Amino acid sequence: xxxxxxxxxxxxxxxxxxxxxxxxxxxxxxxxxxxxxxxxxxxxxxxxxxxxxxxxxxxxxxxxxxxxxxxxxxxxxxxxxxxxxxxxxxxxxxxxxxxxxxxxxxxxxxxxxxxxxxxxxxxxxxxxxxxxxxxxxxxxxxxxxxxxxxxxxxxxxxxxxxxxxxxxxxxxxxxxxxxxxxxxxxxxxxxxxxxxxxxxxxxxxxxxxxxxxxxxxxxxxxxxxxxxxxxxxxxxxxxxxxxxxxxxxxxxxxxxxxxxxxxxxxxxxxxxxxxxxxxxxxxxxxxxxxxxxxxxxxxxxxxxxxxxxxxxxxxxxxxxxxxxxxxxxxxxxxxxxxxxxxxxxxxxxxxxxxxxxxxxxxxxxxxxxxxxxxxxxxxxxxxxxxxxxxxxxxxxxxxxxxxxxxxxxxxxxxxxxxxxxxxxxxxxxxxxxxxxxxxxxxxxxxxxxxxxxxxxxxxxxxxxxxxxxxxxxxxxxxxxx
Amino acid sequence: xxxxxxxxxxxxxxxxxxxxxxxxxxxxxxxxxxxxxxxxxxxxxxxxxxxxxxxxxxxxxxxxxxxxxxxxxxxxxxxxxxxxxxxxxxxxxxxxxxxxxxxxxxxxxxxxxxxxxxxxxxxxxxxxxxxxxxxxxxxxxxxxxxxxxxxxxxxxxxxxxxxxxxxxxxxxxxxxxxxxxxxxxxxxxxxxxxxxxxxxxxxxxxxxxxxxxxxxxxxxxxxxxxxxxxxxxxxxxxxxxxxxxxxxxxxxxxxxxxxxxxxxxxxxxxxxxxxxxxxxxxxxxxxxxxxxxxxxxxxxxxxxxxxxxxxxxxxxxxxxxxxxxxxxxxxxxxxxxxxxxxxxxxxxxxxxxxxxxxxxxxxxxxxxxxxxxxxxxxxxxxxxxxxxxxxxxxxxxxxxxxxxxxxxxxxxxxxxxxxxxxxxxxxxxxxxxxxxxxxxxxxxxxxxxxxxxxxxxxxxxxxxxxxxxxxxxxxxxxxxx
Numbered sequence: 019x020x021x022x023x024x025x026x027x028x029x030x031x032x033x034x035x036x037x038x039x040x041x042x043x044x045x046x047x048x049x050x051x052x053x054x055x056x057x058x059x060x061x062x063x064x065x066x067x068x069x070x071x072x073x074x075x076x077x078x079x080x081x082x083x084x085x086x087x088x089x090x091x092x093x094x095x096x097x098x099x100x101x102x103x104x105x106x107x108x109x110x111x112x113x114x115x116x117x118x119x120x121x122x123x124x125x126x127x128x129x130x131x132x133x134x135x136x137x138x139x140x141x142x143x144x145x146x147x148x149x150x151x152x153x154x155x156x157x158x159x160x161x162x163x164x165x166x167x168x169x170x171x172x173x174x175x176x177x178x179x180x181x182x183x184x185x186x187x188x189x190x191x192x193x194x195x196x197x198x199x200x201x202x203x204x205x206x207x208x209x210x211x212x213x214x215x216x217x218x219x220x221x222x223x224x225x226x227x228x229x230x231x232x233x234x235x236x237x238x239x240x241x242x243x244x245x246x247x248x249x250x251x252x253x254x255x256x257x258x259x260x261x262x263x264x265x266x267x268x269x270x271x272x273x274x275x276x277x278x279x280x281x282x283x284x285x286x287x288x289x290x291x292x293x294x295x296x297x298x299x300x301x302x303x304x305x306x307x308x309x310x311x312x313x314x315x316x317x318x319x320x321x322x323x324x325x326x327x328x329x330x331x332x333x334x335x336x337x338x339x340x341x342x343x344x345x346x347x348x349x350x351x352x353x354x355x356x357x358x359x360x361x362x363x364x365x366x367x368x369x370x371x372x373x374x375x376x377x378x379x380x381x382x383x384x385x386x387x388x389x390x391x392x393x394x395x396x397x398x399x400x401x402x403x404x405x406x407x408x409x410x411x412x413x414x415x416x417x418x419x420x421x422x423x424x425x426x427x428x429x430x431x432x433x434x435x436x437x438x439x440x441x442x443x444x445x446x447x448x449x450x451x452x453x454x455x456x457x458x459x460x461x462x463x464x465x466x467x468x469x470x471x472x473x474x475x476x477x478x479x480x481x482x483x484x485x486x487x488x489x490x491x492x493x494x495x496x497x498x499x
Numbered sequence: 500x501x502x503x504x505x506x507x508x509x510x511x512x513x514x515x516x517x518x519x520x521x522x523x524x525x526x527x528x529x530x531x532x533x534x535x536x537x538x539x540x541x542x543x544x545x546x547x548x549x550x551x552x553x554x555x556x557x558x559x560x561x562x563x564x565x566x567x568x569x570x571x572x573x574x575x576x577x578x579x580x581x582x583x584x585x586x587x588x589x590x591x592x593x594x595x596x597x598x599x600x601x602x603x604x605x606x607x608x609x610x611x612x613x614x615x616x617x618x619x620x621x622x623x624x625x626x627x628x629x630x631x632x633x634x635x636x637x638x639x640x641x642x643x644x645x646x647x648x649x650x651x652x653x654x655x656x657x658x659x660x661x662x663x664x665x666x667x668x669x670x671x672x673x674x675x676x677x678x679x680x681x682x683x684x685x686x687x688x689x690x691x692x693x694x695x696x697x698x699x700x701x702x703x704x705x706x707x708x709x710x711x712x713x714x715x716x717x718x719x720x721x722x723x724x725x726x727x728x729x730x731x732x733x734x735x736x737x738x739x740x741x742x743x744x745x746x747x748x749x750x751x752x753x754x755x756x757x758x759x760x761x762x763x764x765x766x767x768x769x770x771x772x773x774x775x776x777x778x779x780x781x782x783x784x785x786x787x788x789x790x791x792x793x794x795x796x797x798x799x800x801x802x803x804x805x806x807x808x809x810x811x812x813x814x815x816x817x818x819x820x821x822x823x824x825x826x827x828x829x830x831x832x833x834x835x836x837x838x839x840x841x842x843x844x845x846x847x848x849x850x851x852x853x854x855x856x857x858x859x860x861x862x863x864x865x866x867x868x869x870x871x872x873x874x875x876x877x878x879x880x881x882x883x884x885x886x887x888x889x890x891x892x893x894x895x896x897x898x899x900x901x902x903x904x905x906x907x908x909x910x911x912x913x914x915x916x917x918x919x920x921x922x923x924x925x926x927x928x929x930x931x932x933x934x935x936x937x938x939x940x941x942x943x944x945x946x947x948x949x950x951x952x953x954x955x956x957x958x959x960x961x962x963x964x965x966x967x968x969x970x971x972x973x974x975x976x977x978x979x980x
Contacts, residue, residue, distance in 0.1 A: 032817065034723075036815075040815060062658070082814060082821060083822075085819040085821050085824065085825060086814050086821040086824070089701070089807070089810065089811065089824075090808060090811050090814065090815070091815065093807040093808055093810070096801070096803075096804040096807060097800070097807070097808055099799065101592045101799040102801075103803050103804045106592070106804075107592045107594055107597050107803070109592070109594050110591045110592045110597070111588045111589050111590070111592030111593075112588070112592075113584045113585050113588055113593045116588055116591070193613060300851050312707055316848070318580070319578070319760045320577070320583075320584040322584050322588070323574070323577040323578055323584045323587075326570070326573060326574040326577060326578070327574055327578055329570065329574070330570065330571050330574045333563060333567050333570065334517075334521060334563075334571070334572065336513065336517065338562060340564040340566050340567040340664075340832075340837045341828075343566065343567070343570075344828040344831045344832050344835075345826070345828060346827060347822075347825040351821075351825050354824075354825075400922075424671050483901070
């Protein structure tokens with residue numbers, strides 16, 4: 019094996035991992051660019067499609083981190099004159115993008131003030147005496163934090179995982195010495211599946227959710243924070259109840275009683291003492307945010323305005339400093355990739371490509387009735403996630419097109435937009451690379467890959483049945499179809 | 500003296516430095532808000548003015564860092580319903596803001612690759628044998644870097660100061676043991692005055708310059724990168740020649756011959772060896788950028804598009820990594836304050852307040868002829884900087900209003916916009932707090948405050964004479980008046 023630090027080897031690595039994929043991206047863009055646009059498609063839209071496809075390929079192949087690929091995409095739209103520089107940068111002023119960026123800032127407060135850990139220990143102390151209860155306590159923590167922590171990686175990896183890891187350690191369950199199955203493996207698998215469900219339950223629970231909302235908005239379908247949460251509540255709670263129990267049955271921990279965990283939580287809480295001013299501020303801000311997100315529509319307060327108000331409280335009170343904000347790398351990274359994708363997707367739509375695609379495919383499959391057509395569409399959308407290493411890449415490449423087709427075949431638009439948006443989270447249950455928390459939790463080493471995939475595949479079916487069955491009934495009650 | 504770490508003392512500190520000024524800001528906003536708008540002024544514009552004035556006061560009093568104050572300002576515009584959330588966030592998509600943000604990213608490459616230091620040593624090796632030559636070598640370095648490093652703090656503090664400090668140390672000139680005047684004090688004062696002049700010479704040489712361009716654009720005056728550089732070139736080079744010589748006369752270093760400095764530069768260059776690939780890429784990108792900034796207008800390439808292209812080269816080649824980008828705090832900080840100020844200023848303009856102010860004041864002083872009126876206006880603008888601790892706060896609070904008045908009294912618009920923009924840099928020569936590099940260089944301790952102010956005041960006069968006199972002739976040649 020060559021020394022990876024040696025010059026030729028490093029050069030080959032660079033070539034292989036960076037330059038070749040970059041050349042590939044550019045080649046794809048050039049080929050599509052040169053193919054004549056189909057009849058009815060604007061030349062500009064076609065050129066933008068070339069850049070968009072190359073960008074999505076870049077997001078999947080990852081010669082560079084997501085943000086860098088996005089920046090190259092923005093550059094390409096402006097440099098080729100496909101869009102003006104003002105159009106190319108328009109995504110940066112998008113209000114839904116800033117909702118997520120500001121939520122990233124706010125979520126830092128849960129970790130910084132210790133409120134996130136306190137919530138986890140409170141649930142553990144209450145129901146953590148058995149291992150199934152312990153799992154539910156982590157599910158509950160994730161659910162409580164989900165509305166205001168749009169990075170499910172931060173939630174599952176930053177708040178839950180450290181607690182989980184210390185519980186497993188306390189029970190002598192380590193990933194690599196044959197003790198994984200004692201309790202660690204069970205908790206890891208449950209937490210992973212839970213965060214995927216909570217991600218589907220709130221517009222602000224996963225970074226790519228607002229992307230779906232923006233794309234739906236471009237097709238004339240308005241999804242508010244409230245309707246999202248309402249529609250997801252019943253199937254979401256059902257999944258959060260059923261899935262941990264299912265994992266407990268199919269992949270049981272050796273240790274069933276965990277009194278020491280509840281004890282540990284009580285000790286941690288005692289050590290934390292009373293809530294500190296920063297935690298109080300954080301909690302108050304969080305509650306205010308939820309109220310404004312749910313009811314703000316009636317007061318004319320946009321969710322982003324509410325988020326700005328929450329951030330202002332945290333800054334003025336000192337719970338967060340300005341330095342916390344400008345060093346929150348994840349937020350700036352999200353700002354850039356999000357701005358690039360929203361910009362491209364919205365111009366693909368404005369320039370008529372997405373509607374054209376929807377109408378063309380819709381006309382081709384129009385004979386079979388919308389329910390069957392939409393079922394097929396959503397299942398294809400769901401299981402194509404085996405080929406994606408990120409929710410964002412998947413949503414940005416397929417959501418708008420699939421929604422356009424769904425609407426064209428007659429699916430009620432809001433229903434179609436919501437189901438595809440929920441599926442944009444649930445489809446991550448299957449692999450160990452499909453969403454941010456997967457590498458963190460799978461990477462902990464507690465669960466073998468075969469088990470991860472088998473259980474994941476099974477749970478994907480369970481989730482689909484719950485969301486399409488029970489969810490379908492609930493959405494009928496809500497009048498969505 | 501109470502222990503500053505004790506709780507009551509800390510609380511008093513917080514109250515004094517954060518809460519009281521915040522309450523003050525809010526009080527100012529409320530008072531202006533409640534005062535009836537003068538006749539001819541839109542109610543919305545007046546409310547926005549209330550928030551704008553409070554924000555500017557915040558930037559000056561600094562209860563929080565600049566970015567945090569700006570974020571509070573954005574929040575206030577949206578939360579009060581003065582602007583919609585989309586309007587409130589519109590600054591984030593502004594192309595001139597992104598020109599500066601991307602230039603911040605690119606300038607990181609000068610420091611990271613070592614190209615900035617190499618340029619400094621090259622000049623030192625060439626003309627650094629005498630202390631005046633040494634000073635000119637630093638001026639030259641600053642001038643070369645200025646077009647692509649919009650943070651003059653990064654330029655003077657990040658590239659020049661470390662070199663300067665090690666030269667002073669080599670000559671046994673320390674700030675605190677009576678040896679400051681050997682050479683350190685002279686070099687510090689010269690570098691400071693030089694960076695102020697180079698900041699005035701390019702649109703991209705100081706973060707608030709594009710703010711002036713945006714504000715001028717709002718009043719219908721278009722300033723390109725090229726016309727700025729062209730108009731500033733003659734007076735700029737004159738100032739860069741005269742000012743170091745003047746400092747050398749009035750505040751001479753004890754050491755006049757500095758062969759060891761030239762020798763040190765040669766050794767450093769030898770130790771650096773041949774240019775590395777990263778430096779080559781950086782240099783090539785820099786040259787390409789300059790070409791595109793100067794000539795891109797004819798090719799239809801906006802300066803921001805050019806900057807994006809430059810950044811793409813640095814990212815693809817690996818000279819900069821994506822992590823360099825998302826950890827570039829200064830850039831994200833600038834994005835936020837810049838977006839807030841541009842947004843407020845442009846809506847103050849759109850809603851008619853700035854034109855109203857210009858016409859009203861212009862009508863009052865209209866009788867005296869534009870040359871005298873503009874001279875008075877620009878001198879007031881210049882010397883009011885004694886009251887400002889940041890170029891940005893000064894430009895954002897006064898530039899648009901002064902330009903509107905100048906145009907109303909009959910000053911040729913482009914001339915007025917450029918002179919006020921140049922003065923927006925030159926006015927920083929006077930105090931030890933007026934611009935970013937001042938705290939860094941003054942803070943080094945080499946120069947006493949009295950000397951700093953006296954020399955600064957004198958140089959301000961010299962700069963005004965050079966720019967209004969020689970500059971005025973040059974602008975006549977260019978047909979600006």
